[in-house]
Amino acid sequence: MRRLKTRPFPYYVGLHSLEELVTREHRVCVMNILGSESRKVTPVSHEYSGGNIVAGVQYGRRGALETKIGSIPVYRSIREVMDKGIAFDMGVVYIPPQGVCKAVSELVTHNEALKRIVIVTEKVPARDSRNIRALCQEAGVDVIGANCLGMANAWDRVRIGGSLGGDHPEETLVKGSIAIHSNSGNFTTTMAEYLRTAGFGISTAVSSGKDVYIHFALPEFLYAAQNDPRTKAVVIYVEPGGYYEKMALDWIKDRTFGFTKPIIACVTGRWKKNITRACGHAGALSGSGDDAESKERWFDEYFGVDVFDPKTCKVSKRGVRVSSIQYIPDAVRAVFEKIDEKPDFATTGDLSLKLWLSDTFVKLPPALELPVVQAPSPYDHQIVEVNKQVGAHYLRQNMADKSGASRMSPETQISELHGQSVLDLSLHTLEENLYFSLAKVMPEKADIPTLNLILNLFMKIDERRMELIDVGRANGCLPNACLASQIALVGDKDLLAKSREHSRFIIDLIREFGLDEHTRAFPPEMDAYVEKNLLRLEPSRKTDVSDLLFREVKKSRKSCVALKVCQHIIGLAEKRGLEIRDTYEFLLATIAVCVLWNPMLEKRISRQVVEDAVTYFYLMSRVVAYSVVNREHNPHWKKLVDQKLSNLNHSFTENAFKVLFGHVPGDLELLEFQTVLGLTLTNGPGTLSSKGAKESVSARNDISMAFVGFLANTGRAHGGNGYEAIEFLLEQFRGVELADPGDPAHGLDLKGMANRAARAYGTYKKQAQEVDSGAVKPIPCINHPVFRGNKINVDPREQFVSGMLAEKGVYNAFWEFYRLLVKELYAEGVTKNVFCVNVDAVLAVITLKLVWKDYQAGRITHRQVQELAFTLFLFGRTVGATAEIADHRDRGLDMDCRTPEQDLTYVL
Numbered sequence: 001m002r003r004l005k006t007r008p009f010p011y012y013v014g015l016h017s018l019e020e021l022v023t024r025e026h027r028v029c030v031m032n033i034l035g036s037e038s039r040k041v042t043p044v045s046h047e048y049s050g051g052n053i054v055a056g057v058q059y060g061r062r063g064a065l066e067t068k069i070g071s072i073p074v075y076r077s078i079r080e081v082m083d084k085g086i087a088f089d090m091g092v093v094y095i096p097p098q099g100v101c102k103a104v105s106e107l108v109t110h111n112e113a114l115k116r117i118v119i120v121t122e123k124v125p126a127r128d129s130r131n132i133r134a135l136c137q138e139a140g141v142d143v144i145g146a147n148c149l150g151m152a153n154a155w156d157r158v159r160i161g162g163s164l165g166g167d168h169p170e171e172t173l174v175k176g177s178i179a180i181h182s183n184s185g186n187f188t189t190t191m192a193e194y195l196r197t198a199g200f201g202i203s204t205a206v207s208s209g210k211d212v213y214i215h216f217a218l219p220e221f222l223y224a225a226q227n228d229p230r231t232k233a234v235v236i237y238v239e240p241g242g243y244y245e246k247m248a249l250d251w252i253k254d255r256t257f258g259f260t261k262p263i264i265a266c267v268t269g270r271w272k273k274n275i276t277r278a279c280g281h282a283g284a285l286s287g288s289g290d291d292a293e294s295k296e297r298w299f300d301e302y303f304g305v306d307v308f309d310p311k312t313c314k315v316s317k318r319g320v321r322v323s324s325i326q327y328i329p330d331a332v333r334a335v336f337e338k339i340d341e342k343p344d345f346a347t348t349g350d351l352s353l354k355l356w357l358s359d360t361f362v363k364l365p366p367a368l369e370l371p372v373v374q375a376p377s378p379y380d381h382q383i384v385e386v387n388k389q390v391g392a393h394y395l396r397q398n399m400a401d402k403s404g405a406s407r408m409s410p411e412t413q414i415s416e417l418h419g420q421s422v423l424d425l426s427l428h429t430l431e432e433n434l435y436f437s438l439a440k441v442m443p444e445k446a447d448i449p450t451l452n453l454i455l456n457l458f459m460k461i462d463e464r465r466m467e468l469i470d471v472g473r474a475n476g477c478l479p480n481a482c483l484a485s486q487i488a489l490v491g492d493k494d495l496l497a498k499s500r501e502h503s504r505f506i507i508d509l510i511r512e513f514g515l516d517e518h519t520r521a522f523p524p525e526m527d528a529y530v531e532k533n534l535l536r537l538e539p540s541r542k543t544d545v546s547d548l549l550f551r552e553v554k555k556s557r558k559s560c561v562a563l564k565v566c567q568h569i570i571g572l573a574e575k576r577g578l579e580i581r582d583t584y585e586f587l588l589a590t591i592a593v594c595v596l597w598n599p600m601l602e603k604r605i606s607r608q609v610v611e612d613a614v615t616y617f618y619l620m621s622r623v624v625a626y627s628v629v630n631r632e633h634n635p636h637w638k639k640l641v642d643q644k645l646s647n648l649n650h651s652f653t654e655n656a657f658k659v660l661f662g663h664v665p666g667d668l669e670l671l672e673f674q675t676v677l678g679l680t681l682t683n684g685p686g687t688l689s690s691k692g693a694k695e696s697v698s699a700r701n702d703i704s705m706a707f708v709g710f711l712a713n714t715g716r717a718h719g720g721n722g723y724e725a726i727e728f729l730l731e732q733f734r735g736v737e738l739a740d741p742g743d744p745a746h747g748l749d750l751k752g753m754a755n756r757a758a759r760a761y762g763t764y765k766k767q768a769q770e771v772d773s774g775a776v777k778p779i780p781c782i783n784h785p786v787f788r789g790n791k792i793n794v795d796p797r798e799q800f801v802s803g804m805l806a807e808k809g810v811y812n813a814f815w816e817f818y819r820l821l822v823k824e825l826y827a828e829g830v831t832k833n834v835f836c837v838n839v840d841a842v843l844a845v846i847t848l849k850l851v852w853k854d855y856q857a858g859r860i861t862h863r864q865v866q867e868l869a870f871t872l873f874l875f876g877r878t879v880g881a882t883a884e885i886a887d888h889r890d891r892g893l894d895m896d897c898r899t900p901e902q903d904l905t906y907v908l
Contacts, residue, residue: 013220014115014142018179018204018228022090022153022160024049026115029081030056031103032094033065033074037120041163042092043067048169049158054088055081078106091117092150092161100146101128108139118161119145122211129213136215144216148209149185154202155230164205165189176201176344177230178332181221182237183210191235191325197351198329199343203230210239217244219251226259232341233262233319235328238299240269240292249302262319262335264328265299267292296321308334326351356383388511391600391607392890399694399892403685405437405883413786414796415682417883423800426678430653430875431455433678434620437883438609439599446558447595451617453552454591455652457545458621461641469626478720479627479871484711486626487619490704498582499614502589505534507607510565517561522568530569534586535578544645549587562597566590588614606890615703616882623707623878624656627871629864634662653677656875660868661850668810672846673872675804679797679839680876685884688713691897693881697888698897710881711874719877722869724780725844729814730862732757741813741849750813754820755828762830781841782822793836801842814845844869 033056150161252259472482636658692713
């Protein structure tokens, strides 16, 4: 082997030129050849290199690895390979990190002919790398890696080690005059591809890795590149950490090194300057003078020019530094012109950005609005199929104690739905929050009237359906049970199933024919498809509801491709004298798809949620319609549920208020109502109501039964606390002259009342503890296990809404009494700290205030007041349950809410 008389290295380097680094004459043995990575990469390398892999080692196992040009024998150890008389001079190591040093030792110990080892494995311990370095230096073996993709010689058409050039290395590793040395394996291939496109091939490419020890580093690479007659220039990719580059530059500045070829260097990783732990490549640490900026300065000083600017293309004969690998081809071309060299071959394309996919939903500024080009085969067909998909896609998993919809914030202890605090959601209407529970964003202003129309329309019921409710009440059922009796009977009725089918048809139509917001004309093929699958000759039954929805769809000016398509279908039917099959259900589906189209297009929600939207709207409306407490004395309810269509344009929130309280709300009453609903939307997926809904989905029930699951899992202990609070408040205010609890000038001594109640409870508590300490009944709706511990406890939800309503001038005597009571309990020594007034008390005090006059006048009974408080909770929690049901249907698995047998306990 030819050697320079004076070697500039204080350590062993076993080659003179890059020509010698890897050739077709070299024979290779691969360690851990049957491992998951090697099994994919090794056959490609073997086939590309002409069959240069003569053996593999899989500890404890014999066999073979099949390739297209024959099988590679696999043995249990290097000793066994040598005993078989198989000669090789290169080793490739795919062994896991802790075993790499042992594998290298075995290679070196048992094969004196060994010249080079490629270590593909990443995260090799630094101590092991140090030992490998010492062992191989003593044995005269060069090491490439670790944490690398090996090396390739495009002139000999050979690669050894990892996956340089990918699955088709012959397409990227094209014969030429550029030598590549890169800390990044993937970028080694990328830079080779960039150069090929610009007319430059490669001589040799080395993926050096970026562990703390780089065994074949830049100094020896430049030495070998200088002595390689094939190489005219060197391209290097450099990351922070280590001083190999400074060492190399110091050496090549010395004339005795004799380096004369230009270098194009890309230094990256400025963002790593201040990190103290390994990030990305294991050795890519910086901050001790070897950060990215320091390395940029080393190269700029050597080149004598500033970083490459593609507008001016200023370079020196020594080369130039580029800020990004995308500029490497231009920089190489400029350097070649500087040294009077020509490219290796004609350019084969350009590196301009060519979009295969675009987002028609986002309007970009003209400078960024690039045209979409046809992708080459087979990607063009794949893109067509991908574009037909729409909406978010979620990983299916066990969702028993998980939720992608709700959580309790560990920082604030305030519940969140889709990342929004219930405090913020309490500022929105019931219809807005219902939409939000599905779409994960608030509705556009233009969509709110449409939402109200649909929700109010679905409240229309046959009053005879209330008979089951009456039976339930007569039997002492709680409101949730009465509601469940009706919701269970909804099943998946034709209205819901057909609406879902039409929603699916509309979405399929848009994606199948490639329509988007910019579509101006619909293809005739689509019209033919619609006529065949949706339209019919038989006249459909005209109804006032259908006419109403027709007008709603036709008049809308919303910019939405779903709306445009449906408006076109309506026009097509009228033009051809045909009827739309299931017109009513089609129009419902049109509205649902339209209002949820943008969130689906933004991948906030799944397609399934959009298809099910009519069902969710229908069930929410039915929960409200069936919740009337005193319908004989509620003229508003009768108007809301009759078949007239003249009352569909009011706020659904206002109509829900009328159903419960039987009168038109004032602005402040509506604010109180809306606020308390928002606060009760969710308490996270661990609540009984959420678990009931999720468990029903887990059993693969219809959505209606998932609502029943939520209703069945509420009761006096969860959601029905208002029963006890109403009972308690009515007891405290019995015989008290209180004309208007919303008037601060009521004339009552609330503090005195609170003190008497505190002392009475203290006496009761002491007597009860003397008999049975576990039998003490707490005052309802004060204290909360989450908020215990401080001298003065507060429920942040109660604190928020009380402050907000106080700013609006809203006063509530019952609420004031509760706040004084917790202080008096502490003052009388009944409690060890000031308990919080929790959000359940807010439900009770607002309910009692809203019905106080009716209660005093005998128009509503004691029990009905209690039912109102419970039903108010159910309204809010129905919205949260809707989000949980949709989320679990997206992500969950059948029967994932079962408790494993090993977690069950048998109690005697």
